[in-house]
Amino acid sequence: MFQGLQDKFGEILGNLKKRGSLKESDVKEALRQVRIALLEADVALPVVKKLIKDIETKAIGQEILRSISPAQMVIKIVNDHMIEVLGTKSEDINLKTSPPAIILVAGLQGSGKTTTVIKLAHKIKSKMNKKVLVASLDVYRPAAQQQLKILGEQADISSLPIIDGQLPLDIAKRSIKAGALQGTDVIILDTAGRMNVDEALMTELSQIHATVKPIETLLVADSLTGQDAVNIAKAFKERINITGIALTRIDGDARGGAAISMKSVTGCPIKVLGTGEKIDDLENFHPDRIVSRILGMGDVVSLVEKAKETIDEEDAQKLEKKILKGQFDLNDLRDQLRQMKKMGGMSGLMTMLPGISKVKKQMSQSNIDEKMLLHQEAIINSMTPKERIHVKVLNASRKRRIAAGAGVEIQDVNRVLKQYKQMSLVMKKMKKMGKKGKNINPEAINNLIPNQNFFKH
Amino acid sequence: MEWVSKLNNGLNKTASGLSKNLSTVFKGKKLDPQTLEDLEDLLISSDFGVSISKKIVDSISKEKFNDFDTNKVREFLSKKVSEILKLRYLPLNTENNGDPYVILVVGVNGVGKTTTIGKLANNFVKKNKNVLIAAGDTFRAAAIDQLKIWSDRSKSEIITKPTGTDAAALSYEALVTAKEEKKDILIIDTAGRLQNKTDLMNQLEKIPRVLKKIDETSPHSVLLVLDASTGQNAISQVELFNKSCGVTGLIMTKLDGTAKGGVLVSIAERYPIPIHAIGVGEGIDDLQEFEPESYSRALLGLL
Ligand SMILES: Nc1nc2c(ncn2[C@@H]2O[C@H](COP(=O)(O)OP(=O)(O)OP(=O)(O)O)[C@@H](O)[C@H]2O)c(=O)[nH]1
Ligand SMILES: Nc1nc2c(ncn2[C@@H]2O[C@H](COP(=O)(O)OP(=O)(O)OP(=O)(O)O)[C@@H](O)[C@H]2O)c(=O)[nH]1
Ligand SMILES: [Mg+2]
Ligand SMILES: [Mg+2]
Numbered sequence: 001m002f003q004g005l006q007d008k009f010g011e012i013l014g015n016l017k018k019r020g021s022l023k024e025s026d027v028k029e030a031l032r033q034v035r036i037a038l039l040e041a042d043v044a045l046p047v048v049k050k051l052i053k054d055i056e057t058k059a060i061g062q063e064i065l066r067s068i069s070p071a072q073m074v075i076k077i078v079n080d081h082m083i084e085v086l087g088t089k090s091e092d093i094n095l096k097t098s099p100p101a102i103i104l105v106a107g108l109q110g111s112g113k114t115t116t117v118i119k120l121a122h123k124i125k126s127k128m129n130k131k132v133l134v135a136s137l138d139v140y141r142p143a144a145q146q147q148l149k150i151l152g153e154q155a156d157i158s159s160l161p162i163i164d165g166q167l168p169l170d171i172a173k174r175s176i177k178a179g180a181l182q183g184t185d186v187i188i189l190d191t192a193g194r195m196n197v198d199e200a201l202m203t204e205l206s207q208i209h210a211t212v213k214p215i216e217t218l219l220v221a222d223s224l225t226g227q228d229a230v231n232i233a234k235a236f237k238e239r240i241n242i243t244g245i246a247l248t249r250i251d252g253d254a255r256g257g258a259a260i261s262m263k264s265v266t267g268c269p270i271k272v273l274g275t276g277e278k279i280d281d282l283e284n285f286h287p288d289r290i291v292s293r294i295l296g297m298g299d300v301v302s303l304v305e306k307a308k309e310t311i312d313e314e315d316a317q318k319l320e321k322k323i324l325k326g327q328f329d330l331n332d333l334r335d336q337l338r339q340m341k342k343m344g345g346m347s348g349l350m351t352m353l354p355g356i357s358k359v360k361k362q363m364s365q366s367n368i369d370e371k372m373l374l375h376q377e378a379i380i381n382s383m384t385p386k387e388r389i390h391v392k393v394l395n396a397s398r399k400r401r402i403a404a405g406a407g408v409e410i411q412d413v414n415r416v417l418k419q420y421k422q423m424s425l426v427m428k429k430m431k432k433m434g435k436k437g438k439n440i441n442p443e444a445i446n447n448l449i450p451n452q453n454f455f456k457h
Numbered sequence: 458m459e460w461v462s463k464l465n466n467g468l469n470k471t472a473s474g475l476s477k478n479l480s481t482v483f484k485g486k487k488l489d490p491q492t493l494e495d496l497e498d499l500l501i502s503s504d505f506g507v508s509i510s511k512k513i514v515d516s517i518s519k520e521k522f523n524d525f526d527t528n529k530v531r532e533f534l535s536k537k538v539s540e541i542l543k544l545r546y547l548p549l550n551t552e553n554n555g556d557p558y559v560i561l562v563v564g565v566n567g568v569g570k571t572t573t574i575g576k577l578a579n580n581f582v583k584k585n586k587n588v589l590i591a592a593g594d595t596f597r598a599a600a601i602d603q604l605k606i607w608s609d610r611s612k613s614e615i616i617t618k619p620t621g622t623d624a625a626a627l628s629y630e631a632l633v634t635a636k637e638e639k640k641d642i643l644i645i646d647t648a649g650r651l652q653n654k655t656d657l658m659n660q661l662e663k664i665p666r667v668l669k670k671i672d673e674t675s676p677h678s679v680l681l682v683l684d685a686s687t688g689q690n691a692i693s694q695v696e697l698f699n700k701s702c703g704v705t706g707l708i709m710t711k712l713d714g715t716a717k718g719g720v721l722v723s724i725a726e727r728y729p730i731p732i733h734a735i736g737v738g739e740g741i742d743d744l745q746e747f748e749p750e751s752y753s754r755a756l757l758g759l760l
Contacts (some may be wrong), residue, residue, distance in 0.1 A: 110569060147603070224687045224688065226718035254693075
């Protein structure tokens with residue numbers, strides 16, 4: 001049966017061995033295409049140049065998976081690098097301050113500020129159960145204050161009463177007073193649209209910023225924005241030290257290069273996305289989605305990802321060989337723990353072998369968390385190489401040393417050793433069955449596995 | 458001209474960066490590869506798009522410059538650009554033998570449709586035209602109030618219906634009124650919409666359809682408003698709005714910022730649609746007739 005199993009693996013793995021590393025010429029050629037793709041997706045030129053340079057350094061010399069062309073490999077590296085630049089996790093609106101938390105919203109004309117203000121207010125009110133006040137400081141655009149007032153009424157969010165003729169800074173101050181009186185948790189200030197080169201209005205904005213001292217200063221920008229994205233973002237960052245970006249009109253069909261342009265020049269996270277005109281059309285930011293949109297090469301990326309997974313399977317194959325030879329030691333267990341970590345804690349040694357449903361189930365049920373895997377790895381790490389191969393030498397004093405080294409209790413060390421023993425037992429039995437040359441029913445293997453949940457603490 | 462200097466405000470930075478490069482890198486009579494690349498970069502940073510930037514720069518690569526200076530190269534490039542833009546030069550002519558000339562204004566959200574209508578109306582009124590504006594954005598909050606203020610400012614009349622009314626029905630009524638009251642010009646505002654939203658685009662198509670029931674030749678103009686800060690997506694906007702309601706003219710707004718609006722050159726090359734005007738501010742007088750030559754010069758940082 002193991003022969004059969006190997007064949008099956010061999011089929012998948014056959015053309016997926018590593019095939020040398022990326023040459024400079026490969027990388028350069030692929031990046032020429034990437035450059036055009038990025039520019040056509042409206043990523044700003046200086047940002048494209050920087051990305052290409054960084055990726056080039058990163059990519060040259062990296063191993064290529066077989067069945068993957070060098071160009072495909074480079075695109076995957078580009079993809080991962082861009083996700084890294086955009087920040088791998090989504091960041092929430094920051095309200096961590098003594099109330100009222102003030103959010104200042106600014107941006108170019110028509111970028112979607114007023115709409116975003118009301119969407120945010122609605123989200124904070126309904127999802128976080130906070131008392132929100134919105135106020136429009138836009139005394140310039142016709143009916144701008146009226147717009148926010150109507151939106152507030154529609155969404156049942158209180159807005160600061162309009163006083164004709166009051167100046168923006170005074171409206172801001174009044175909103176804080178009103179907020180304090182009403183016991184408001186969050187005040188969101190809408191401002192008039194302004195060009196980044198409009199000195200008078202930019203000065204006004206920085207005065208407002210300095211006066212209200214917002215905990216969060218959001219630049220609202222249109223995802224359709226072209227090359228100018230860098231100038232806009234830089235200017236607003238300089239004048240009002242923005243802390244986050246809201247990217248609107250993501251429901252359009254633009255490739256959205258502005259996202260990475262703005263993130264790169266400001267270092268500010270993209271905090272929310274506007275996905276429509278309605279009040280609920282606000283989403284959290286997912287870097288991978290934006291990147292696949294900008295790059296437009298999602299197919300290639302998933303192809304390479306699949307190949308990579310299969311390479312991981314190749315490692316499993318090596319392990320299988322070791323099992324057959326009865327050589328499974330703690331080094332291998334550690335490899336498995338690492339593997340499980342890499343695959344999000346859901347997969348591992350046994351899941352690599354087809355048909356072993358029980359382990360898979362146990363693992364998913366036990367909800368193996370990354371911390372536990374880290375602990376176990378740390379425990380094995382603090383063993384000497386000899387201890388890892390010859391488990392029998394582990395006496396009480398050695399175990400104490402290991403526990404201290406890994407910063408855990410001695411019971412944790414014992415637990416790892418127990419796991420190891422159980423696993424090697426299973427493997428020995430598997431080996432025996434394999435030798436007999438019988439065609440083993442996967443259920444039989446399942447039955448070999450102790451019923452207790454050995455992946456659990 | 459005032460708007461040229463406004464346009465140049467933003468352009469100067471890029472342009473002076475370029476001239477520095479040009480004077481240091483230039484060797485010999487032809488432009489060397491580095492200089493050509495810098496030129497291409499200049500165009501790309503102005504939202505021309507990759508392929509047309511390449512094309513324009515390629516056309517200059519064989520050119521010989523005897524007494525070379527940066528201005529000369531820029532002059533040359535701006536000529537190339539204005540050759541393309543000139544094809545689309547056509548001022549808006551609202552003459553319609555005494556019948557109302559109907560202008561439908563369309564575009565993506567927030568590009569400046571309503572503001573541009575205010576400016577247009579003001580220009581027409583100043584030429585002693587009788588103008589009626591229809592508040593066809595019956596969707597966005599306070600869109601009607603906003604247009605009302607513009608009708609006051611421009612001294613033109615306005616027809617409104619409550620928010621939520623069918624825009625096509627309002628447009629129909631507006632044209633009936635315009636005919637009855639012998640208006641020279643009817644301008645219809647519409648709600649902003651993204652061109653990839655089929656349902657919203659279908660709703661938009663209804664407006665010309667009902668207008669034609671009254672006057673088969675209407676709308677006489679379908680103006681697509683573009684925002685200068687928009688990148689390559691502007692091309693898709695032209696493509697899809699044109700498909701849906703036959704765009705007859707373009708207006709590009711917000712050229713008073715640092716965005717250069719170079720995508721207009723790509724659009725001019727692809728679509729035989731006239732460019733009528735540009736917006737250079739939020740004030741009522743901040744609408745200028747489109748002039749290919751000065752636009753091209755401004756794009757290249759020439760005064
Ligand atoms: N499709 C779509 N439309 C949006 C989105 N956000 C805003 N809008 C629309 O964009 C237009 C402008 O939005 P506003 O919120 O008024 O923009 P603003 O930045 O406050 O504009 P000014 O105050 O005039 O500078 C409106 O038609 C909105 O409905 C979005 O995420 N998707
Ligand atoms: N700086 C500048 N701002 C402009 C220009 N044209 C319009 N704006 C501003 O852009 C914002 C949006 O303009 P609107 O006229 O409301 O845009 P719209 O296309 O009608 O927007 P929706 O109806 O919401 O789709 C407003 O703040 C205008 O004052 C321009 O040429 N320059
Ligand atoms: Mg607003
Ligand atoms: Mg409007």
